[in-house]
Amino acid sequence: DYHVIAIHKDTTSQKSYVYDLDTVLDFPCPFDVYLDQALVELPNIKSIYKRIYRVVTADYYLSQFASDRSHMISPETGDYIKPPPAYP
Numbered sequence: 001d002y003h004v005i006a007i008h009k010d011t012t013s014q015k016s017y018v019y020d021l022d023t024v025l026d027f028p029c030p031f032d033v034y035l036d037q038a039l040v041e042l043p044n045i046k047s048i049y050k051r052i053y054r055v056v057t058a059d060y061y062l063s064q065f066a067s068d069r070s071h072m073i074s075p076e077t078g079d080y081i082k083p084p085p086a087y088p
Contacts, residue, residue, distance in 0.1 A: 072084055
């Protein structure tokens with residue numbers, strides 16, 4: 001499972017904001033608030049389930065990042081688990 005957020009640093013105020021379409025926090029949310037309330041470390045979780053972060057630049061994301069939708073296909077049947085989005 002993965003979750004994608006965008007972090008933007010306002011060059012005027014020097015404050016950073018998180019844009020997360022799947023949160024109940026403010027949109028955009030100040031980075032320090034997001035860090036304290038959404039990225040809480042869970043102390044009793046097994047190490048194999050701990051979060052892993054991958055940070056990519058906006059340029060890389062826009063030019064290279066894509067999903068092949070393989071995570072949406074049932075390994076048993078080879079069919080989509082739910083209908084995929086209409087866009088490529």
